[in-house]
Amino acid sequence: MNEYPAVKNYISGSFTNGTEKTLEVISPLNGSIISTVPLSTAKELDAAVIAARAAFPSWSAMPIKERVQVFYRYKSLLEKHMNELSEMVHFENGKTLDESKAEVEKSIELTEFACSLPQLISGELLEVSKGVECRVEHKPLGVVASIAPFNFPNMVPHWTIPNAIALGNCMILKPSEQVPISSNRIAELLKEAGLPDGVFNIVNGDREIVEAICDHPGIEAVSFVGSTKVAKIVYKRATSNLKRCLALGGAKNHLIVLPDAHPDMTATNVTASMSGCAGQRCMAASAMVAVGQIDVIIGKICEEAKKIVPGKNLGSVISKEAKERIERYITEAEKAGAKVLVDGRNYKVEGHENGFYVGPTVIDFVTPEMAIAKEEVFGPVLAIIRAKDLDEAIAIENSSSYGNAASVFTQSGGMARQVMERASAGMIGVNVGVPVPREPFSFGGWNDSKFGVCDITGKSSIEFWTKLKKTTVKWNPEGKTNWMS
Ligand code: NAD
Numbered sequence: 001m002n003e004y005p006a007v008k009n010y011i012s013g014s015f016t017n018g019t020e021k022t023l024e025v026i027s028p029l030n031g032s033i034i035s036t037v038p039l040s041t042a043k044e045l046d047a048a049v050i051a052a053r054a055a056f057p058s059w060s061a062m063p064i065k066e067r068v069q070v071f072y073r074y075k076s077l078l079e080k081h082m083n084e085l086s087e088m089v090h091f092e093n094g095k096t097l098d099e100s101k102a103e104v105e106k107s108i109e110l111t112e113f114a115c116s117l118p119q120l121i122s123g124e125l126l127e128v129s130k131g132v133e134c135r136v137e138h139k140p141l142g143v144v145a146s147i148a149p150f151n152f153p154n155m156v157p158h159w160t161i162p163n164a165i166a167l168g169n170c171m172i173l174k175p176s177e178q179v180p181i182s183s184n185r186i187a188e189l190l191k192e193a194g195l196p197d198g199v200f201n202i203v204n205g206d207r208e209i210v211e212a213i214c215d216h217p218g219i220e221a222v223s224f225v226g227s228t229k230v231a232k233i234v235y236k237r238a239t240s241n242l243k244r245c246l247a248l249g250g251a252k253n254h255l256i257v258l259p260d261a262h263p264d265m266t267a268t269n270v271t272a273s274m275s276g277c278a279g280q281r282c283m284a285a286s287a288m289v290a291v292g293q294i295d296v297i298i299g300k301i302c303e304e305a306k307k308i309v310p311g312k313n314l315g316s317v318i319s320k321e322a323k324e325r326i327e328r329y330i331t332e333a334e335k336a337g338a339k340v341l342v343d344g345r346n347y348k349v350e351g352h353e354n355g356f357y358v359g360p361t362v363i364d365f366v367t368p369e370m371a372i373a374k375e376e377v378f379g380p381v382l383a384i385i386r387a388k389d390l391d392e393a394i395a396i397e398n399s400s401s402y403g404n405a406a407s408v409f410t411q412s413g414g415m416a417r418q419v420m421e422r423a424s425a426g427m428i429g430v431n432v433g434v435p436v437p438r439e440p441f442s443f444g445g446w447n448d449s450k451f452g453v454c455d456i457t458g459k460s461s462i463e464f465w466t467k468l469k470k471t472t473v474k475w476n477p478e479g480k481t482n483w484m485s
Contacts, residue, residue: 004035004088007180009044009204010187012051013197018044023177023206028094028316031354035092037180040205042212045172048201049218052143052170055198060140060168065118068166074193075111078104085185089154092179094316094356095277100154107158110457113439114162120440120459121167121466133473138466140168141220141244145213147234149226150318151280153179157186159443159456160223165199167465169221172201174213176226178318180204214238221464223456224248227376228402228448235451246452246464250376251282251404251445254397255433256419258390259292261409265431267300269409270382273433275308275360278315279326279380282449283405283427283434287366287373287383289393298341298364298384305342305360308380311349316356317379323356326379330361333372333383339364344380368396376402390415398424403447405435426450 007025008015018040025035038044059067078085082104089100123137146160157173164171175183183202190200203209210230213222214237221244224234228249238245255270273285290298308314317323327345334340344359358379366373366383373383387393397406407429408419416430426445429435437443442458444450454464 004091004181007035007037007184007204009038009040009048010184010200010202011044011048012054012201013191015184018047025092025178025180026319027091028318028356029091030352031320031356035181037177038204039177040203040209042208042216045203045209045212045216048172048203049143049216051198052172052201053218055196056142056170059170059196059199062168064121064166064168067168068115068118070190070193070195071111071114071162071166074162074190074195075108075115077189077193078108078111081185081189085154085182088182088185090315092181093150093153094318095280096313096315099277099315103152103155106155109439110155110158111162113458114166116440117163117166117462121462128472131475133475135471135473137469137471138167138462139469141465141467142169143172143219144169144221144465145172145174145219145223147174147210147213147222147224147226148176150176150178151277151282153182154186156225157183159225161186161190161200163457163461164465165195167462169465170199170201172203172213172219174203174205174209177204177206210234211237214243215241217241219243221245223464225456231451244464246450246454246456248282248444248450248456249448250378250402251284251449252286252374252376252400252402253284253405253407253425254287254289254400254423255285255407255409256289256291256390256393256397257294257297258408258410258412258415259294260411260415261294261297262411262431263297263300266297266409267304269431269433271301271304271308271360274382275305275314275380276434278317278358280317280378281434283436285382285407285433286377287385289385289387289396291387291390291393301382302341302362305362305382308360310344310347310357310359311352311355314357314360314380317358318356320356322378323358326358326377326381329372329375329377329379330363330381333363333366333370336367336370338366338370338372338383368399374400390418394419394422398422400424401448402445404445404449405429407432407435
């Protein structure tokens with residue numbers, strides 16, 4: 001098992017200890033300690049805000065075409081260090097190496113998008129009356145903060161870093177204290193790519209530092225990705241301090257499977273969606289609404305699930321607590337009358353006995369009022385809820401308090417269209433198990449899965465990371481007094 005140097009804060013281009021208080025970073029692959037992370041206080045945050053504010057005037061004054069040159073170089077560095085970065089994600093998060101590589105590939109795509117911002121951000125100009133023109137420009141906000149969750153240590157920071165910084169802001173990143181290692185390497189690579197000191201900073205820690213970010217008067221905007229419980233806390237606290245805030249929360253994604261769905265394609269897609277990254281994706285299939293008689297498809301899903309082997313093509317979940325929580329949901333559903341078709345509880349991986357593994361689990365005859373049907377489980381678990389027709393299936397989907405993703409599996413365009421129109425979620429899939437929109441389309445859910453306007457990636461993020469300057473200009477070269485119409 002790899003060990004990594006102690007994680008540090010990163011302020012004004014230098015790694016600093018900052019605080020004595022630290023937390024152990026545990027690899028969920030085998031429960032071993034692989035590093036430590038500082039639990040910073042408001043004092044360290046202050047230093048980062050001072051550094052970022054000092055860097056802002058010259059960074060924001062640079063033309064955007066020049067600023068994105070850093071990200072062209074950075075993208076090449078991500079490609080060059082792909083194996084090392086993927087390995088880091090694997091060890092600190094527990095997902096498989098292939099999944100870790102896919103995560104870094106997504107970071108590269110996000111960086112590519114930022115390189116295209118000069119093409120998308122050009123303003124507007126119009127002669128509104130004779131000799132008078134109005135123009136609109138996108139201006140950066142100043143110092144902004146980005147707070148990240150554990151499930152994508154490399155990708156989620158890239159949802160915000162390239163766009164916010166290329167648009168002229170200076171950033172303070174607060175990584176998840178469970179997976180802080182990747183972010184230190186991101187800082188080194190940004191520096192190598194030529195990002196000036198102070199433009200990107202990292203302050204590590206837990207709840208205390210998040211609260212300090214929400215309260216700090218020197219921070220203009222806060223983006224957050226994590227659970228709904230904390231998203232609500234952050235959104236309320238940041239906005240009550242008059243900051244702009246975008247807070248993405250948890251999810252409970254429904255896949256509606258109709259009897260005419262292609263059996264093999266549906267089974268492989270549904271199983272991959274519920275088990276990929278050990279079910280710890282905010283876009284994972286969590287509940288499958290089975291419409292009518294689809295036992296053949298359910299049988300094939302079970303066959304597919306049994307091919308997934310923890311420690312080989314299924315990673316670990318993040319912690320002992322997460323493993324216990326997931327297994328509790330399964331046991332409670334079983335006690336309430338659901339039928340466990342494939343059981344991933346009490347899984348041990350040989351040679352990794354102290355790792356936190358849950359095998360793929362399929363549970364049938366879950367009813368909408370069970371906790372497993374309503375709450376976010378965040379593990380490789382598929383809860384199957386039976387519905388008599390599409391209307392009932394859509395009603396079940398609509399009753400969820402969340403709204404990240406919803407998908408339908410069918411060969412009928414008309415049925416698919418109904419789900420596209422009536423599902424209450426921000427990202428919809430048709431015969432797609434994980435309907436993540438790719439760049440330049442934006443990522444963001446509805447309901448309790450997102451608080452605030454704008455999405456976090458793609459074109460929509462431009463509105464979040466910038467403010468509009470409207471200028472009215474009167475040209476009167478001949479000095480006439482009555483020239484204006
Ligand atoms: P989390 O909410 O526990 O933690 C997220 C961040 O908030 C971390 O940096 C953590 O240090 C901080 N934090 C934790 N408790 C806090 C508190 N009480 N006050 C202030 N800050 C606090 O989330 P997690 O467990 O790291 O990540 C998993 C969750 O993230 C899941 O719910 C998942 O659905 C969600 N998620 C959502 C999206 C999305 O796009 N909607 C994407 C990825 C993950």
